[in-house]
Amino acid sequence: MNANFQIQLPDGYTREQIEALLAANFPFKVEEPVSEKWVFYDTFDWLLFNRSLSLHQSGQELFLRTLPDGEVLFSLFITAPPGFSWDLPDSALKNHLGPIIEPRTLLNLIELQMQSCTYRILNTDGKTVAHIIFIEAISTQNSSPITITSYLSLRAVRGYPKHVRQISTYLEQAGFDFSDWEDFYFCAIEAAGIDPGSYSSKINVQLEPGMRSDEATKIILRRLLEVMKANEAGIQADIDSEFLHDYRVAIRRTRSALSQVRDVFPADTNTRFKEDFAYLGKFTNKLRDLDVYLLSEDKYCDMLPDVLRDDISPLFEYLRAQRETVLKGVSDHLDSERYIRILSAWEEFVNEPVPETPEAANATMPIIDLAQWRIYKRYRKIIKDGKFLLEHPQADLMHALRIECKKLRYLIEFFASLFPANKIRQLIDELKRLQDNLGDFNDLSVQQEYLLSIAEELPISNKETRRALIATGSLVESLANRQVQVQEDFAETFTKFSNPKNQELYQQLYASKERKTAS
Amino acid sequence: MTTLALYGNKGGVGKTAAAVNLAYLAAQSGRPTLICDLDPQSSTTFYFRVKPKLKRKARGFERGGRPLFRSIKGTDYENLDLLPSDVTHRNLGITFNRLSRRKHRLDIILDPLRDEYDLIILDCPPTINILAENIFNAADYLLVPLMPTVLSSRAHSLLLDFLKRNKYAVDNVYGFFSIVNRHNKMHREMGMAMFTQFNNILLNPIPYDPHVEQMGIYREPVPAFALRSPAAKAYQSLWIEIQKIVLKER
Numbered sequence: 001m002n003a004n005f006q007i008q009l010p011d012g013y014t015r016e017q018i019e020a021l022l023a024a025n026f027p028f029k030v031e032e033p034v035s036e037k038w039v040f041y042d043t044f045d046w047l048l049f050n051r052s053l054s055l056h057q058s059g060q061e062l063f064l065r066t067l068p069d070g071e072v073l074f075s076l077f078i079t080a081p082p083g084f085s086w087d088l089p090d091s092a093l094k095n096h097l098g099p100i101i102e103p104r105t106l107l108n109l110i111e112l113q114m115q116s117c118t119y120r121i122l123n124t125d126g127k128t129v130a131h132i133i134f135i136e137a138i139s140t141q142n143s144s145p146i147t148i149t150s151y152l153s154l155r156a157v158r159g160y161p162k163h164v165r166q167i168s169t170y171l172e173q174a175g176f177d178f179s180d181w182e183d184f185y186f187c188a189i190e191a192a193g194i195d196p197g198s199y200s201s202k203i204n205v206q207l208e209p210g211m212r213s214d215e216a217t218k219i220i221l222r223r224l225l226e227v228m229k230a231n232e233a234g235i236q237a238d239i240d241s242e243f244l245h246d247y248r249v250a251i252r253r254t255r256s257a258l259s260q261v262r263d264v265f266p267a268d269t270n271t272r273f274k275e276d277f278a279y280l281g282k283f284t285n286k287l288r289d290l291d292v293y294l295l296s297e298d299k300y301c302d303m304l305p306d307v308l309r310d311d312i313s314p315l316f317e318y319l320r321a322q323r324e325t326v327l328k329g330v331s332d333h334l335d336s337e338r339y340i341r342i343l344s345a346w347e348e349f350v351n352e353p354v355p356e357t358p359e360a361a362n363a364t365m366p367i368i369d370l371a372q373w374r375i376y377k378r379y380r381k382i383i384k385d386g387k388f389l390l391e392h393p394q395a396d397l398m399h400a401l402r403i404e405c406k407k408l409r410y411l412i413e414f415f416a417s418l419f420p421a422n423k424i425r426q427l428i429d430e431l432k433r434l435q436d437n438l439g440d441f442n443d444l445s446v447q448q449e450y451l452l453s454i455a456e457e458l459p460i461s462n463k464e465t466r467r468a469l470i471a472t473g474s475l476v477e478s479l480a481n482r483q484v485q486v487q488e489d490f491a492e493t494f495t496k497f498s499n500p501k502n503q504e505l506y507q508q509l510y511a512s513k514e515r516k517t518a519s
Numbered sequence: 520m521t522t523l524a525l526y527g528n529k530g531g532v533g534k535t536a537a538a539v540n541l542a543y544l545a546a547q548s549g550r551p552t553l554i555c556d557l558d559p560q561s562s563t564t565f566y567f568r569v570k571p572k573l574k575r576k577a578r579g580f581e582r583g584g585r586p587l588f589r590s591i592k593g594t595d596y597e598n599l600d601l602l603p604s605d606v607t608h609r610n611l612g613i614t615f616n617r618l619s620r621r622k623h624r625l626d627i628i629l630d631p632l633r634d635e636y637d638l639i640i641l642d643c644p645p646t647i648n649i650l651a652e653n654i655f656n657a658a659d660y661l662l663v664p665l666m667p668t669v670l671s672s673r674a675h676s677l678l679l680d681f682l683k684r685n686k687y688a689v690d691n692v693y694g695f696f697s698i699v700n701r702h703n704k705m706h707r708e709m710g711m712a713m714f715t716q717f718n719n720i721l722l723n724p725i726p727y728d729p730h731v732e733q734m735g736i737y738r739e740p741v742p743a744f745a746l747r748s749p750a751a752k753a754y755q756s757l758w759i760e761i762q763k764i765v766l767k768e769r
Contacts, residue, residue, distance in 0.1 A: 120595070125568040125569075125570070125738075126568055126738070127567070127568035127569060127595065128593075128595040157592070157593035158591055158592060158593035158600055159569075159589075159590070159591055159592030159593055159600075160592070160593070
């Protein structure tokens, strides 16, 4: 913060006290106080905070700093408040920020009014030999402004090191401690009662190996419900595409838990909620598809030959218009009576204590046994199906394998807390590579079909839309070519995934004791 | 990075006042600026309320590097630092003469400072000895204050002749009028004559204004204590013209 020394002042310390303190020993001149608004930003899921970064706007300038030391990494002049990183002016800050937050938008976290008053310390010639700056951070969130913290910053003037030493010694003797201070960021979030990092779409629950399976499963399901509820408002307010994405993942995980974690709840309850969540999942499919197409607009344009690049825009305009209608539908759905009924029944169920004598067969099984059994079974099926696929390449089998991998991934994540974290990370990295390949294959085929169906819907009224049709056709061709490439990559990706070392790791973590001794 | 020398082989024409005020205006516009006081009379140093003293005296200046770096003082204005003068500067020419590359000593010692500053302004004493040649080699441009008088015109002719004879570029020498009294008929006529006689004369003159003399009382650049004075406005216009015509900035 361009300060040579900084002191955090005790609460309630005033300008008058500072002036009295200085007047006794150092002649000074006071400058006009300056007031400036600071706005701190982060994404909904704390992507900056999680990387120990703080972003704030002060005046017309945006600062990206490291926490907790407050070192400025990049700054940038801006004319409008920041939102999506791609809307920022081209700069080093944008290049650094983009990969961290995309496609999330920056939300206004806290606003502070920073009032600073500079005291110039003078020598006998009336020359300024040091600056002492009294800074008050004032929260304006509430109706009456509150000073949340104040600082004294001592800034040296070049060529006058002796004076700074004198002043700092004097202040230390007066009882101030230079080493003990917290960044404005932390003071502000604490004052506002904000808990940084409080939202994450990750499962992060802590399970115990000996826990009853029905109880452990409910812990996971409660966490997933929390994620769903946390994202509802953001979907309706249309802040960015990731609210819907996280919400949908939570629904898919819930469905996966209901079917993969076998026989821990009564069969009729299970069936009922499986149906309910299938309904909830379907409701947002179309909106997510549209989000995906609109987010890849630039990527699609790059795939087109130069002559067609501008012609595709009617297609995206059409998709944007359609998204408006679909969003309205989803928003109404979230307010609908049926939705509220489903969710409150679900909430009641997951919060209900587990019965002492459950009817479901696996309810009281220790969760570690159930986890190992389910994960190992899925893994072996993937290896078997994948090997078959290597010899008989087929599109529908690729899709089926993709679903299997997703189920395995969810199971590994549900029960991650029962196993060593470093090994889980390794497994997930390997699995993710395979999933990416299968996911790309699936996306490319879905996109081709979708574009063709949109082409049928696209109203042809003029020359422009005709050209948009040609461009769409060209796009479908590019996607088809790429799909062939992705399918060819499968062999290599799968062979890597099924390597003996990885197999051994699965066996070590998940094969039950009997199986381990048998093999 | 640009080095501008306020230079002239005639005294009392407003070199120091121009150096101080132009450096101040440059710094105010956001350029990290260093003003070097090369004059043993140390008027620039006095204006900025700094003691005329260099670390390790003349030896520090000869060698450059760390002692020179540590002699730099922050002024009371943002972006503006000062390399103070020292009494030993009266022997600077002799000192340089004893060393190798004797005409390039100033250029050599200023070189490491060029990373830190966007603009270096040299306030030079009125000499035409070896120190002057050091200045010609160190500066990208010479700015010569001219009074519209016969003696000033003659001094400028002599300077240009000297430069040509010693193969220094005269394209980088710019003159501007200083201490002008527009009610004085001789000033007006002499000014016109000098415009036709010399190339590279800037259009914005600095008028005679008592505020310039008051700099000694306030110990501040004119715009810092009398923003609306004729002198402050004239320095501002001159600085704009220098950026456009001399530094060729848009």
